[in-house]
Amino acid sequence: MKPIPQVPVENFITRNMLAFARNPLSFFENNRIKFGDVYESNLSPFLRMFVFCKPEHVKHFLIDNAKNYKKSFAYGFLRRALGNGLVTSEGDFWLRQRRIAQPAFHRDRLASLTQVMTQSIKEMLVKWTTYQQNNQSFDVSEELMHLTSDIAAKALFSSDISGFQDKVIDCINNLNLSISNMIKSPFGRFTTWIPTKNNRLFDKNQKEFNQIIYHIIENRRNANSNNVYNDLLQMLLEAKDEETGESMNDLQLRDEVITLFSAGSETSSNALSWAIYLLLTNPEKKEKLKQEIKEVLGGRTPQIHDFQKLTYTNQVIQETLRLYPPAWVVGREAKEDDEIDGYQVPAKTQVVMPTWVIHRHPDLWENPHSFSPERFEGENGKNRHKFAHFPFGGGPRFCIGNNFAMMEMTFALSMIFQQLDFELVENQKIEPEAMVTLKPKYGIWIK
Numbered sequence: 001m002k003p004i005p006q007v008p009v010e011n012f013i014t015r016n017m018l019a020f021a022r023n024p025l026s027f028f029e030n031n032r033i034k035f036g037d038v039y040e041s042n043l044s045p046f047l048r049m050f051v052f053c054k055p056e057h058v059k060h061f062l063i064d065n066a067k068n069y070k071k072s073f074a075y076g077f078l079r080r081a082l083g084n085g086l087v088t089s090e091g092d093f094w095l096r097q098r099r100i101a102q103p104a105f106h107r108d109r110l111a112s113l114t115q116v117m118t119q120s121i122k123e124m125l126v127k128w129t130t131y132q133q134n135n136q137s138f139d140v141s142e143e144l145m146h147l148t149s150d151i152a153a154k155a156l157f158s159s160d161i162s163g164f165q166d167k168v169i170d171c172i173n174n175l176n177l178s179i180s181n182m183i184k185s186p187f188g189r190f191t192t193w194i195p196t197k198n199n200r201l202f203d204k205n206q207k208e209f210n211q212i213i214y215h216i217i218e219n220r221r222n223a224n225s226n227n228v229y230n231d232l233l234q235m236l237l238e239a240k241d242e243e244t245g246e247s248m249n250d251l252q253l254r255d256e257v258i259t260l261f262s263a264g265s266e267t268s269s270n271a272l273s274w275a276i277y278l279l280l281t282n283p284e285k286k287e288k289l290k291q292e293i294k295e296v297l298g299g300r301t302p303q304i305h306d307f308q309k310l311t312y313t314n315q316v317i318q319e320t321l322r323l324y325p326p327a328w329v330v331g332r333e334a335k336e337d338d339e340i341d342g343y344q345v346p347a348k349t350q351v352v353m354p355t356w357v358i359h360r361h362p363d364l365w366e367n368p369h370s371f372s373p374e375r376f377e378g379e380n381g382k383n384r385h386k387f388a389h390f391p392f393g394g395g396p397r398f399c400i401g402n403n404f405a406m407m408e409m410t411f412a413l414s415m416i417f418q419q420l421d422f423e424l425v426e427n428q429k430i431e432p433e434a435m436v437t438l439k440p441k442y443g444i445w446i447k
């Protein structure tokens with residue numbers, strides 16, 4: 001077995017947690033530069049963490065030996081907010097829930113959501129046109145969070161959340177912040193019961209978010225029986241356990257609804273924000289995109305058949321997901337001892353695959369930091385390892401909303417640049433911040 005390079009500990013008690021907490025993105029990248037593609041860096045005396053930065057490693061953990069791995073310690077914090085929903089559950093229970101939800105994401109069913117998506121985008125653009133008329137700048141990431149949460153609520157749960165949308169976004173943002181703080185604290189796992197400022201922030205927002213989610217569920221239970229619903233919420237409500245014949249209880253329903261709602265809105269809105277930023281800082285790519293939109297759509301609203309034809313738009317999104325992957329890291333915990341690439345991985349080790357680092361790895365990508373959607377054109381990537389680019393994960397836990405997100409982002413980007421043009425507000429700081437998802441730390445202000 002090869003010895004695994006060790007990142008020297010900063011502090012005996014907190015080990016490397018503080019460096020990680022300061023900036024997880026540069027922490028993983030700087031250590032790769034110093035120690036290579038595999039290294040050990042522990043975040044507390046109780047958390048042994050191995051970091052793997054090669055696509056071959058990712059394939060091993062997510063596919064080849066996926067059975068030996070469960071979700072890492074960080075998902076435990078996520079479980080506090082999302083309960084035992086699709087992202088955080090494990091084993092047979094997860095498989096059963098995945099099978100129930102899967103048909104809602106089938107291509108044919110997604111096609112029927114086109115109008116819901118384009119209608120929400122149109123409404124957003126009416127608002128943006130007023131900003132334009134008033135010469136008013138705005139934070140595009142906040143606007144896009146409104147859009148994707150509106151689409152998620154309508155498409156998955158046939159619910160209109162316009163009355164309490166600001167509250168929903170506030171809850172998601174605050175839960176995101178408090179969970180990130182817990183993950184980045186050396187003692188986060190042991191202090192969840194103490195009423196610290198952070199824990200109080202978590203409790204308050206979880207309570208408010210729960211009320212909204214239960215309201216959505218309750219409304220459906222009380223809906224007129226003549227109304228026919230053909231959405232994910234209905235599938236969850238009608239699903240029966242094969243053995244007991246029982247339906248899901250309210251708590252389980254809440255867990256699934258809150259999971260899909262959160263996973264389905266924050267990721268896409270971040271990706272769209274970064275796409276706009278990259279296009280505005282690369283005007284020739286933006287012109288190429290606008291040219292495609294003109295050729296494929298002219299002035300009309302996109303339909304489902306346009307989705308395949310908007311090929312450059314698709315490449316822009318793939319390249320954005322490479323440079324700014326909303327899920328910037330994927331983590332697992334070994335159940336039993338394992339071996340990979342000559343390294344021993346003992347049971348209980350936290351295995352980290354930093355998507356951010358692999359997506360910018362100089363051995364895998366030419367000019368890794370430059371924005372070049374053409375990397376995804378035709379045969380250009382044919383020699384690239386499949387897991388050099390894995391924004392939606394892989395294997396059995398592959399993102400269930402991948403096609404949903406691609407459709408939503410393609411329609412949004414094409415309609416936005418079909419109708420409007422913008423500039424970035426000058427002298428603003430734009431930086432990614434690794435929270436639960438990769439957010440623009442200070443927003444992205446445009447005019």
Ligand code: HEM
Pocket residue numbers: 071086087098259260263264265267268271325326327330331390391392393394396397398399400401402404405
């Ligand atoms: C740009 C958009 C998105 C990105 C980058 C993304 C990324 C990911 C990744 C990397 C995973 C795997 C996590 C792991 O293996 O630990 C995942 C899982 C998941 N995603 Fe997404 N996601 C996106 C959009 C969506 C949308 C729109 C939905 C729902 C409507 C969604 C729902 C889920 C769910 C439920 C899981 C857990 C699946 C399972 O384990 O069975 N995601 N996502």
